[in-house]
Amino acid sequence: MATVNINEKNEKAPAPLPQTAQPQPTVPMSIPGAGNRNVKNLPLDAEGKRDWSFGLLDCLGDISTCCLACWCPCLAHAQNRRRLDHLNATGMPDPNRDRIVAGDSLVYAIIEVACDMGWILQIATRNNIRQRYNIRGSAMGDCCAPFCCQACDLVQGSRELQLEEESFTIQQTPQA
Secondary structure, three states: OOOOOOOOOOOOOOOOOOOOOOOOOOOOOEOOOOOEOOOOOOOOOOOOOEOOOOOOOOHHHOHHHHHHHHHOHHHHHHHHHHHHHHHHHHOOOOOOOOOOOHHHHHHHHHHHHHHOOOHHHHHHHHHHHHHHOOEOOOHHHHHHHHHHOHHHHHHHHHHHHHHHHHHHHHHHOOOO
16 A cells, blocks of 8 residues: 655645745826826825825916916816716716816805805815825814815816826827
8 A cells, every 4th residue: 555645745746936025016097088187107005095186385377267266166176077067977077178067066155145155165076086086095084174274175186187188199109
């Protein structure tokens, strides 16, 4: 009767390859049928989250949106919301992105004039933008940013949306 030693190594099995690097998160930020959601290729943390593409105080990087947000935040908010809703619904940029949105603008304006609290409407929009682009943050931050500086928050959100919208024209440009 033959005995088999179960502790003997199988000579034909290859040795396992050594790990030379720590595994990194690979969360896709560019989704088929959608624009690039991380155009600046910002690094992702272990949870797949990243920073905003532009800081809260970088509002002067887009002077026209900054002026609109300072002097007529109701229109800036309505445009951001319309653009975000259109991207979420169709996966494409809104061809009428600068069109005035009467309903959202009017609600914001009434709340702003009545009690100087139009910024409250910006909280949900900021949170939705953060979720769409996997931007790290919290509900408290979503509340504090528009409370402290309505215009800066509106410009930051607009610029994040603009990066994705512009990525569609880059993706659709034929390569020579």
